[in-house]
Amino acid sequence: MRQQGSSRSPSSLLDDAPLALNLSAPPALSEIVTPHPVTATVPSSALRRNILFVSGEPTTPGTLYRCDRNAAACAFTGHQTRVLPCPAVGPDDVDWADIIVLWRVEYSAHVSILIRLAKEKEATVIFDADDLVFIPALASVTIIDGIRTVDSATESLTHILFQNMRGTMDRADACFGTTDVMAFEMGRIRSPAFTLPNIFDAACLRRSRRAVRILAAGPQDDLVRIGYASGTRTHQRDFAAVADVLARVMQAHPHVRLVLFREAENKRPILLMDEFPALASVADQIEWRDKVPLEELPDEFARFDISIAPLEVGNVFCEAKSEIKYLEAALAGVPSVVSPTAPYRACIRDGVTGFLAGTEDEWEEALTRLVTDPALRKRMARDALNQVLWTFGAERQAMLFESIVMSFGKPAASARATEQIIARGHYQGRGVPVVPDSTTLFAHDALGTAEVTVIITSHNYSDVILEALESVRNQTLLTLDLIVVDDASTDNSQDLIVDWARKHHARFNRLQILAADTNAGLGGARNIGISASETPWFLSLDADNRLTPEACTSLLAASTPLTAYVYPTIRQFGAAHDLMGERSTPPMRLKNANTIDAMALVAKWAWSAAGGYYVKRDAMGWEDYDLWCSLTELGLTGVHLARPVAEYRIHSNSMTNNVTERQAHKKRVVTCVKNRHPWLTVHPEARGRF
Structure with missing residues (x-):
């Protein structure tokens, strides 16, 4: 006999909610309302707005995804933001706001007054949705399977809900949707419509990565866990597409476990298991986990070895759903197999950052490959993480918000913002870092939380590497991570570095010594270290250079929420003692030459956006110049620290002298970088590095 469905409301059954949903303990009003406006440290424009985010479903996780996180991202650019549940919005709130974003707000007498007051003061009203809840014709069990599994839901009630959402949308000035499919459908009804994806925030990233580290430090077993992180009883037909495949994979591989979730109070499964008879034969291989509060969700994802996100391909409702399960799995170090809906096809490189599986054979092949190949799981999870840091990060969302907000300004500002939106297109990153x-x-x-990782790359620098290491050990920033990448040295560098690490590891929160399997070159070695880092910032340090004791502290203090990199003045030592990079470098100054050294504090999300350092050994040498150019093309900001906190060794054995500046190699370097950035007019004689 089929288990009874949930008693959730018709509106909430439409959420693609995570397993953390707990309606029995709704957040208090103080947890929903942002008590003080949030502002960025340094506004990026003189034109600031007051932006009010209104939640139509304040007790659901969507408030975090669509209101709280978007408000915080918007504040990165200096806007004043507030978040309120719809019933709490009063005339004073409307009078304060220049822009009002209504997420899943049904039209009502209260909303009618809210919108009228907004229009009277010429505020912009935006309708925001994360499902196709504004098309009443979709309110059918043949399209939305969840209607039949929720006790209080009927097609009639769902139709009314959709009509009410449409009523709000019809009176809005613009729309936000979580995917391009959503924005397209919205734009057919109410234009303009913009894509603003579901994103993660710093707290989610920090918790996710800490969960990965804690599990790695603990005891390991030989099991492979395939997890399905659904928190609502609304995905029966979605899961049916993979139930038989899962049973076959589990039968073929007895060490595989399927992780499913149940309600904590009554231990009732989220899925209605009697609809999946194939799983009965492998019931002893199913691990049941209780649903958890939303903030603990990363801990559950981190327990998986593989995450799955099956959806009904071709179902108009499913085709619009967001990529939230993919991005949250990626943050927790887990590769995903997903259905090839349009949003997943747009964000996943099949076979690289995840697997797209549209048929049972494709699902079985993808799951089997991941089950039997731990190295593939690790590599795919790494690449997925390195991609989502930008694609679904608050920084990209802030940049998207900024141009959209400006497009609602006066005609000239609106035209310039619209030009920027069109030119940017999807505003994606430059590829997955190699x-x-x-x-x-x-x-x-030590499982603490640091802000900065110093990345030292070394190749045959046994004579100077200890100076670089000691300069990091002497940093005034007390909580600090260090990663050293030895790039296939043939001298005794590795022994020196490892011996030093054993003596001084207690100084660091996290210390890793990595060795490239083959000589990777400068860009490859840096990417190895940065990818392995677990902090928001990294500082690249070549093994022949040094940092002054206050380098990390000073560079970090100069940053703002949207700073992509902080670059200091550099002091030479060795054969010369001049200062370099004393002036700030406006982006267009890069057109003719590089004046920013690699010894800069760089946000890891910015490295992700740029696609990492380029890896091309036959054109090695201008990797840092290329990075600054890529960040410039994305409109990302660098900040200059006008005092010397890093030291550059001038000596005859440097890579610049022995490799980069050799004529034949230099020509290849210049050609490579100019091909990657056609706007450059750099002369072949210019030095791309200091």
Whole structure:
């Protein structure tokens, strides 16, 4: 006999909610209302707006995804933001707001007054939705399977809900949707419509990565866990597409476990298991986990070895759903197999950052490959993480918000903002960073939280590497991570580095010594270290250079929420003692030459946006110049620290002298970088590095 469905409301059954949903304990009003406006440290424009985010479903996780996180991202650019549940919005709130974003707000007498007051003061009203809840014709069990599994839901009630959502949408000035499919459908009804994806925030990233580290430090078993992180009883037909496949994979591989979730109070499964008879034969291989509060969701994802997100391909409602399960799995170090809906096809590189599976054979092949290949799981999870740091991060969302907000301004400002929106297109990153294979020689993790990782790359620098290491050990920033990448040295560098690490690891929150499996070159070695880092910022340090003790502290203090990199003045030592990079570098100054050294503090999300350092050994040498150019093309900001906190060794054995500046190699370097950035007019004689 089929288990009874949930008693959730018709509106909430439409959420693609995570397993953390707990309606029995709705958040208090103080948890919903942002008590103080949030502002960025340095506004990026003189034209600021007051933006009110209104939640139509304040007790559901969507408030976090669509209101709280978007408000915080908007505040990165200096806007004043507030978040309120719809019933709490009063005339004073409307009078304060220049822009009002209504997420899943049904039209009512209260909303009618709210919109009228907004229009009277010429505020912009935006309707926001994360499902196709504004098309009443879709309110059918043949399209939305969840209607039949929720006790209080009927097609009639769902139709009314959709009509009410449409009523609000019809009176809005613009729309926000979570996917391009959503925005397209919205734009057919109410234009303009913009895509603003579901995103993660710093707290989610921090918790996710800490969960990965804690599990790695603990005891390991030989099980492979395939997890399905659904928190609502509304995905029966979605899961049916993979139930038989899962049973076959589990039968073929007894060490595989399927992780499913149940209600914590009564231990009732989220899925109605009697609809999946094939799983009965492998019931002893199913791990049941209780639903958890939303903030603990990353801990559950981190327990998976593989995450799945099956959806009904071709179903108009499912085709519009967001990529939330993919991005949350990626943050927790887990590769995903997903159905090839349009949003997933747009964000996943099949076989690289995840697997797209549209048939049972494709599902079985993808799951089997991941079950039997731990190295593939690790590599795919790494590449997915390196991609989502930008694609679904608050920083990209802030940049999207900024141009959209400006498009609602006066005609001239609106035209310039619209030009920018059109030119940017999807505003995606420059590709997945190339990370060569490496081996861990030493690892220490105190499981604390640091802000900065210093990345030292070394190739045959046994005579100077200890100076670089000591300069990092002497940093005034107390909580600090360090990663050293030895790029296939043939001298005794590795022994020196590992011996030093054993002596001094207690100084660091996290310390890793990695060795490239083959000589990867400068860009590859840096990417190895940066990919392995677990902090928001990294500072690249070549093994022949040094940092002054206050380098990390000073560079970090100069940053703002949207700073992509902080670059200091550099002091030479060795054969010369001049200062370099004393002036700030406006982006267009890069057109003719590079004046920013690699010894800069760089946001890891910015490295993700740029697609990492380029890896091309026959054109090695201008990797840092290329990075600054890529960030410039994305409109990302660098900040200059006008005092010397890093030291550049001038000596005859440097890579610049021995490799980069050799005529034949230099020509290849210039050609490579100019092909990647056609706007450059750099002369072949220019130095791309200091």
